Amino acid sequence: MSPRTKEQLETIRKDRRQAIMDTALEEFASYGYESTSISMIAKKAGVSKGLMYNYFESKEALLKTIMSEGIDEIFAFIDPNHDGVITKEEFIYLIDEIFALMKEKSSFYKLYFALIMQPAVSKLFIEKINEVFAPMIKMFVDYYEKKGSKNPFAEAILIGALFDGIGFNYLFNEDQYPLDEVIKLVKERFV
Amino acid sequence: MSPRTKEQLETIRKDRRQAIMDTALEEFASYGYESTSISMIAKKAGVSKGLMYNYFESKEALLKTIMSEGIDEIFAFIDPNHDGVITKEEFIYLIDEIFALMKEKSSFYKLYFALIMQPAVSKLFIEKINEVFAPMIKMFVDYYEKKGSKNPFAEAILIGALFDGIGFNYLFNEDQYPLDEVIKLVKERFV
Amino acid sequence: MSPRTKEQLETIRKDRRQAIMDTALEEFASYGYESTSISMIAKKAGVSKGLMYNYFESKEALLKTIMSEGIDEIFAFIDPNHDGVITKEEFIYLIDEIFALMKEKSSFYKLYFALIMQPAVSKLFIEKINEVFAPMIKMFVDYYEKKGSKNPFAEAILIGALFDGIGFNYLFNEDQYPLDEVIKLVKERFV
Amino acid sequence: MSPRTKEQLETIRKDRRQAIMDTALEEFASYGYESTSISMIAKKAGVSKGLMYNYFESKEALLKTIMSEGIDEIFAFIDPNHDGVITKEEFIYLIDEIFALMKEKSSFYKLYFALIMQPAVSKLFIEKINEVFAPMIKMFVDYYEKKGSKNPFAEAILIGALFDGIGFNYLFNEDQYPLDEVIKLVKERFV
DNA sequence: GATGAATGAGAATTCATTCAT
DNA sequence: CATGAATGAATTCTCATTCAT
Numbered sequence: 116m117s118p119r120t121k122e123q124l125e126t127i128r129k130d131r132r133q134a135i136m137d138t139a140l141e142e143f144a145s146y147g148y149e150s151t152s153i154s155m156i157a158k159k160a161g162v163s164k165g166l167m168y169n170y171f172e173s174k175e176a177l178l179k180t181i182m183s184e185g186i187d188e189i190f191a192f193i194d195p196n197h198d199g200v201i202t203k204e205e206f207i208y209l210i211d212e213i214f215a216l217m218k219e220k221s222s223f224y225k226l227y228f229a230l231i232m233q234p235a236v237s238k239l240f241i242e243k244i245n246e247v248f249a250p251m252i253k254m255f256v257d258y259y260e261k262k263g264s265k266n267p268f269a270e271a272i273l274i275g276a277l278f279d280g281i282g283f284n285y286l287f288n289e290d291q292y293p294l295d296e297v298i299k300l301v302k303e304r305f306v
Numbered sequence: 307m308s309p310r311t312k313e314q315l316e317t318i319r320k321d322r323r324q325a326i327m328d329t330a331l332e333e334f335a336s337y338g339y340e341s342t343s344i345s346m347i348a349k350k351a352g353v354s355k356g357l358m359y360n361y362f363e364s365k366e367a368l369l370k371t372i373m374s375e376g377i378d379e380i381f382a383f384i385d386p387n388h389d390g391v392i393t394k395e396e397f398i399y400l401i402d403e404i405f406a407l408m409k410e411k412s413s414f415y416k417l418y419f420a421l422i423m424q425p426a427v428s429k430l431f432i433e434k435i436n437e438v439f440a441p442m443i444k445m446f447v448d449y450y451e452k453k454g455s456k457n458p459f460a461e462a463i464l465i466g467a468l469f470d471g472i473g474f475n476y477l478f479n480e481d482q483y484p485l486d487e488v489i490k491l492v493k494e495r496f497v
Numbered sequence: 498m499s500p501r502t503k504e505q506l507e508t509i510r511k512d513r514r515q516a517i518m519d520t521a522l523e524e525f526a527s528y529g530y531e532s533t534s535i536s537m538i539a540k541k542a543g544v545s546k547g548l549m550y551n552y553f554e555s556k557e558a559l560l561k562t563i564m565s566e567g568i569d570e571i572f573a574f575i576d577p578n579h580d581g582v583i584t585k586e587e588f589i590y591l592i593d594e595i596f597a598l599m600k601e602k603s604s605f606y607k608l609y610f611a612l613i614m615q616p617a618v619s620k621l622f623i624e625k626i627n628e629v630f631a632p633m634i635k636m637f638v639d640y641y642e643k644k645g646s647k648n649p650f651a652e653a654i655l656i657g658a659l660f661d662g663i664g665f666n667y668l669f670n671e672d673q674y675p676l677d678e679v680i681k682l683v684k685e686r687f688v
Numbered sequence: 689m690s691p692r693t694k695e696q697l698e699t700i701r702k703d704r705r706q707a708i709m710d711t712a713l714e715e716f717a718s719y720g721y722e723s724t725s726i727s728m729i730a731k732k733a734g735v736s737k738g739l740m741y742n743y744f745e746s747k748e749a750l751l752k753t754i755m756s757e758g759i760d761e762i763f764a765f766i767d768p769n770h771d772g773v774i775t776k777e778e779f780i781y782l783i784d785e786i787f788a789l790m791k792e793k794s795s796f797y798k799l800y801f802a803l804i805m806q807p808a809v810s811k812l813f814i815e816k817i818n819e820v821f822a823p824m825i826k827m828f829v830d831y832y833e834k835k836g837s838k839n840p841f842a843e844a845i846l847i848g849a850l851f852d853g854i855g856f857n858y859l860f861n862e863d864q865y866p867l868d869e870v871i872k873l874v875k876e877r878f879v
Numbered sequence: 880g881a882t883g884a885a886t887g888a889g890a891a892t893t894c895a896t897t898c899a900t
Numbered sequence: 901c902a903t904g905a906a907t908g909a910a911t912t913c914t915c916a917t918t919c920a921t
Binding site: 528530610613617618619648650652661674679 | 717718719720722723798799801802804805806807808809810839841842843845846848849850851852853854856857859860865866869870872873874877
């Protein structure tokens with residue numbers, strides 16, 4: 116065997132890193148961060164325990180990375196089109212996007228909702244989270260302002276809460292939740 | 307000297323039990339169930355580790371009891387007046403009640419929201435939870451039906467999600483959240 | 498109520514002491530000394546945990562007393578008739594007595610056999626045990642000597658081992674063991 | 689540097705496992721299963737407490753493994769030659785073998801005798817034990833039948849009890865017990 | 880890079896014993 | 901005398917992390 120090129124090694128590293136993160140996210144979401152052991156993740160990801168520490172310096176670092184990159188992804192997914200201003204059509208599109216994302220990244224959102232309630236944990240991410248959600252709320256405020264709402268701020272906060280609440284309920288009971296009907300109603304009532 | 311009377315023992319047990327449960331709830335809510343040790347609770351409650359097991363047969367049993375009694379309290383708090391049917395005034399009153407309860411029992415709700423996202427944990431309570439929330443949803447469905455909504459079921463699910471979402475956001479940031487404004491808006495838009 | 502007389506109190510004390518010992522013996526025999534808790538015994542004997550310590554100063558003291566009085570009982574049961582010498586008829590009678598005793602005091606013998614194998618425990622009783630068994634062996638030696646055996650000592654040791662072995666096997670499987678047949682054979686072959 | 693080869697790991701694991709089992713057997717035999725702590729075994733075996741659980745999933749599993757492999761050894765030691773039928777010479781040889789084994793594996797037999805008396809424990813091994821002893825008893829029955837005994841079954845049970853009894857007494861007092869003389873007598877009287 | 884044996888701190892739990900009442 | 905609440909030391913077991921190979 117000839118030695119692998121630098122690029123190949125780099126690719127292997129990246130893939131493996133992602134595999135570990137994906138596995139860890141699944142496990143964290145299913146069993147909780149504390150109840151998931153490094154051993155479990157290593158076994159399921161097909162790497163040795165020792166190697167885990169080659170990729171992440173600690174269990175907490177692994178969690179932080181998962182959360183951080185997850186939040187970045189959300190940001191990247193939501194932001195692109197509308198840098199601050201949003202039309203009615205874009206709003207409708209955004210709603211679909213948000214819930215499509217929740218469906219696709221359900222493990223991430225489960226973990227997110229579970230962690231966010233613990234002050235001791237959430238302080239690790241709070242800054243990053245605000246970076247994502249503050250602009251979003253601002254965008255909603257602008258939208259409702261333009262629309263002539265009496266209290267655009269409360270309206271924006273309300274729709275934010277609604278997204279969280281629907282997501283929360285949906286993730287608690289993915290199979291049975293009438294997500295489409297509810298989304299339809301949200302559009303009618305809030306756009 | 308004679309042993310304590312049954313009443314004395316009863317009182318001691320009840321008080322201690324409640325003190326342990328209160329402390330445990332605070333700690334569970336702050337640090338998470340897994341990250342809170344029996345030692346921490348014992349120390350904070352001013353009892354020995356061993357005594358904890360005189361009152362609760364395990365850490366899990368302690369959690370279950372806290373959740374179970376908490377859910378009962380919610381039920382008792384919400385249910386009394388409206389056994390299935392609800393008027394407009396009662397609906398408004400109910401909304402105030404729900405959020406007053408969240409404010410008062412914020413630790414309980416934090417714990418509740420954190421646990422509910424973990425399938426491995428939530429299955430311990432799911433039945434009890436449904437006992438409380440199914441009738442509530444039904445009540446909302448009836449309300450919106452009577453009001454002539456196009457899709458009363460979706461409407462009921464939506465308001466349920468909204469309560470959760472508002473609660474969730476409020477508990478994440480108790481000090482800053484504009485709860486009153488949001489509640490006011492909910493009443494305008496959903497009653 | 499008039500206060501009980503000294504004699505009545507004495508009787509109560511004695512009865513209760515015996516009840517505790519009987520219960521403890523059953524539990525020790527069933528679950529082992531270590532695996533039996535003071536709480537279990539107290540509950541089963543119908544007394545409070547605290548009171549146990551009014552009768553026995555420790556769990557170990559309770560065990561020692563049970564063993565000591567049990568060994569005394571064996572001694573009293575076996576010895577009376579034959580203080581040193583034994584006839585053929587008496588030997589046959591003794592065999593019946595020994596196994597009748599094992600049947601009646603099966604819990605005691607189970608505990609005895611279990612404890613005796615642990616040097617750390619058996620040293621607590623070894624002296625007392627020897628007090629009982631040395632004379633018995635001596636009696637057998639005399640018997641076989643008189644009978645003209647080639648090696649009366651080995652013969653005595655052998656019959657001693659046989660009693661233990663039969664008892665051991667019988668207690669392991671009380672319901673199925675063909676004790677009577679085996680006893681009959683012992684008499685034919687060893688008297 | 690490259691990781692250890694499979695063979696190296698295999699060897700390490702086998703050796704450590706055996707060392708732990710040997711140490712545990714000594715300690716269990718001396719102090720009893722319950723009174724021997726994992727810490728004691730670990731310290732004496734020169735490994736950490738944690739490592740014990742890398743090799744045996746629980747204290748009970750360790751005990752079970754020791755007993756199971758011990759019983760297998762007895763079986764392997766006793767069985768080979770005589771697959772069911774046994775001559776006079778073989779019987780004599782078997783007796784020597786049995787007691788040689790008891791001498792060599794005295795810790796195992798002590799533990800065996802101690803555990804067997806506790807229903808709660810013995811049920812863990814009873815099946816395996818019967819697998820070993822039932823054929824042995826059958827072999828004795830056949831032997832005494834061929835020899836023309838009146839009651840070959842009782843005779844077989846008796847010799848079984850005798851082996852247990854002699855072993856029991858010998859192990860209780862290894863240094864002083866006149867094992868050789870007793871064995872000689874057994875051969876004279878029972879072969 | 881890769882492995883998994885090894886560690887050790889800390890967790891939940893048990894239980895003999897004490898002691899205020 | 902009698903009770904059972906209370907203690908604390910000891911036990912089993914887990915697991916993130918390290919490290920020799």
